[in-house]
Amino acid sequence: xxxxxHVKQEVAPATRLESLLVDLQNKGLRTEGLTKxxxxxxxxxxxxxxxxLEGQAVMIPTLNxxxxxxxxxxxxxPSGLLLQYEGKxxxxxxxxxxRRPKFYELSTKDGIPYHKIAVLHGADVLAxxxxxxxxxxxxxxxCKFCAIGHSLExxxxxxxxxxxxxxxxxxxxxELDGIKHITLTTGTPNETDRxxxxxxxxxxxxxxxxxxxxxxxxxxxxxxxLYQVLKDAGANSIGLHVESFDEEVRQKxxxxxxxxxxxxxxxxxxxxxxxxxxxxxxxxxxxxxxxxLEKTLEGCRRAAKLGVYPFVVPLRPLRGTELENVSPPxxxxxxxxxxxxxxxxxxxxLSSANSSAGCAKCGACSALSLFEKLG
Ligand code: SF4
Numbered sequence: 001x002x003x004x005x006h007v008k009q010e011v012a013p014a015t016r017l018e019s020l021l022v023d024l025q026n027k028g029l030r031t032e033g034l035t036k037x038x039x040x041x042x043x044x045x046x047x048x049x050x051x052x053l054e055g056q057a058v059m060i061p062t063l064n065x066x067x068x069x070x071x072x073x074x075x076x077x078p079s080g081l082l083l084q085y086e087g088k089x090x091x092x093x094x095x096x097x098x099r100r101p102k103f104y105e106l107s108t109k110d111g112i113p114y115h116k117i118a119v120l121h122g123a124d125v126l127a128x129x130x131x132x133x134x135x136x137x138x139x140x141x142x143c144k145f146c147a148i149g150h151s152l153e154x155x156x157x158x159x160x161x162x163x164x165x166x167x168x169x170x171x172x173x174x175e176l177d178g179i180k181h182i183t184l185t186t187g188t189p190n191e192t193d194r195x196x197x198x199x200x201x202x203x204x205x206x207x208x209x210x211x212x213x214x215x216x217x218x219x220x221x222x223x224x225x226l227y228q229v230l231k232d233a234g235a236n237s238i239g240l241h242v243e244s245f246d247e248e249v250r251q252k253x254x255x256x257x258x259x260x261x262x263x264x265x266x267x268x269x270x271x272x273x274x275x276x277x278x279x280x281x282x283x284x285x286x287x288x289x290x291x292x293l294e295k296t297l298e299g300c301r302r303a304a305k306l307g308v309y310p311f312v313v314p315l316r317p318l319r320g321t322e323l324e325n326v327s328p329p330x331x332x333x334x335x336x337x338x339x340x341x342x343x344x345x346x347x348x349x350l351s352s353a354n355s356s357a358g359c360a361k362c363g364a365c366s367a368l369s370l371f372e373k374l375g
Contacts, residue, residue, distance in 0.1 A: 017054050018370040020093070022335055024053075025367060026314050026328040028067025029060045034074045034081060035097040038063050040154070040319065046147055047318050050098035050122055050364065057098065057123035059364045064317055066328055098123050102176040108165050116157050118169045122364035124180040126173045130161045130202050131195055134187030141256035143243070144322040145286060145315060148187050163205030171209045181357035182206065185217040185239075188257075194219040196226040200233040207234035215239060215358025219260060220268030227275040236356040238276055239311075240268050241284040245299020246291035253289050253323075262299070269308045278307030279350050282360040287337050288315030288329035300341050304348040309360040312341050312368055334367070342371035 031038075031049070038049040040063050047063040061067045075082045075089065083095045104115040118128035132152045136142055142149075151157045166184075173179045184202055186195035195218045203214050216230055217239035230238065242265045243257070244250050250258040265283070272281045283303055285296065300310035314334050317326045329337075345351060345368075352369035355361040363369035 017056070018338070018367055018374065019331070019335065020090075021053060021056075021058055021367045021370060022314075022338065023331045024060050024072055025058070025365075026066070026331050026334060027072060028064060028070040029062050029083075030067065030070050030073040031062050032074050034076060035062075037097070037100055040147075040151070040156070046151075047316060048365075050120070052094075052096045052098060052123065054094050056370070057362070057364045059122065061316055064319055065324060066317065101173065103169065103172040106172055108168060112158060112165065114169045114172060117161050117165050118173070120173070120177065120179070121183065122362045124178065125183055125362045125364075126170060126179045126181075127183040127185070128161055128166060128169075128202075129157065129185050129187065130166070131186045131189050131198060132157055132159045133189060135190065136188055136254075136256040138256075142322075143254040143257055145243075145253065145289070145318065147318045147321050150320050161202070163202045166202050167205045167209045170206050170212070174210055174212060179212065181213040181215065181361060182210075183215045183217070183358050183362070188219050191222070193221045193223065193226055196221040196230055199235070200226075200229050203230065203233040203235050213237070213357035213361075215356075215361070217241060217358070219257070220264060220272075224268075224271045227272050231275050236276075237280040237282065237358050237360070238272050239282045239284065239358055239360075240265060240272060240308075242299070242303075243284055243286050244289050244291050244296070245285060245303075246289075246295045249289050249291045266302065266306070269303055269306045273307040279309060279354045279360075280356055281307060282309040282311050282355065282358060284359070285310050285312045286315050287312055287334060288326070293333075293337070296337070297340055297344070301344050304344050304350055307348070307350070309345070309350050309352070309355060310341060311360050311363075311366060312337055313366045338366075338368055338371040339374075341368060342374065345372055 048059045049062045071086045073084050082089045083093045101120045106114045118126050121127040137149045188194050199216045213236040215237045216235045303310050314329050317323050352363045
């Protein structure tokens with residue numbers, strides 16, 4: 001069964017926090033000009049903004065197509081923001097925009113604004129795409145969901161972050177804004193180390209100034225010894241992002257990246273877990289690309305058995321990507337996926353809480369960690 005065809009029916013406005021979050025992350029939110037900021041372009045889920053929903057850090061789409069027509073909106077209440085559904089306030093729902101971090105006001109000595117080097121994700125994660133270029137960015141090669149080239153085109157970032165600049169920004173963000181962990185990702189600069197060596201250089205530089213947990217993300221490098229190089233540099237966890245466990249979908253949606261087969265990913269998972277340990281390796285699994293639901297769950301189960309945390313996220317149809325006009329998966333489908341993946345995590349004794357750093361730890365782009373807590 002194709003998971004996009006799975007359920008067309010809309011869910012009613014949710015009352016429980018986890019259902020509400022699922023619906024918000026799919027439908028997005030109209031901010032009505034009441035919040036500033038938001039992130040457009042870049043690697044990973046974007047066109048969104050960080051909020052605290054009942055105290056939980058969450059990323060909610062505010063800048064993509066679905067958000068423009070979302071039934072959810074913000075209104076100004078007497079003592080803060082009110083979350084509304086079709087114009088009616090949802091009672092007892094506390095929502096607050098994560099404040100703009102203080103380090104955004106600073107620049108390097110040579111005049112590069114810190115926010116072009118790294119940005120705040122969720123409430124306490126510092127994230128940077130250390131190499132913004134990707135060998136797969138040609139129009140016929142790029143992953144159809146990805147917007148990594150757009151932030152460079154818009155001038156909101158720089159192509160390659162210097163290790164010493166990253167260290168400078170980490171120091172400031174830790175001191176001024178109390179960040180708790182760091183995520184370094186990269187476009188794929190070559191077909192060999194795939195950015196791992198440059199990530200290691202960046203991690204080493206950050207380790208001169210900070211002991212915060214660091215998560216790195218790249219494609220599986222050709223040389224397995226690079227996992228140890230990254231670990232020795234000071235990385236605590238790694239993300240090897242398969243994106244989908246349905247090989248047909250991978251070939252359709254990722255014409256170039258799918259040359260790295262699922263089997264290569266599973267071998268890479270084993271190698272990476274041998275170095276970083278169980279629960280310290282994760283993989284992004286995007287739901288809503290037309291994938292088969294059972295193949296997806298089987299892939300999550302196989303990865304989890306190896307000690308890999310399958311970080312399931314709903315497709316974000318991002319502006320400027322080929323999937324811009326595709327509908328996100330239904331909230332009902334996401335509820336089912338979250339429930340079933342949370343059960344797999346429980347069986348394999350994996351959790352967001354036990355991840356040391358990165359997307360699995362932060363969890364703000366997914367509702368999975370809330371479902372883990374349901375037990
Ligand atoms: S889950 Fe990952 S991409 Fe999303 S906000 Fe957290 S660190 Fe950033």
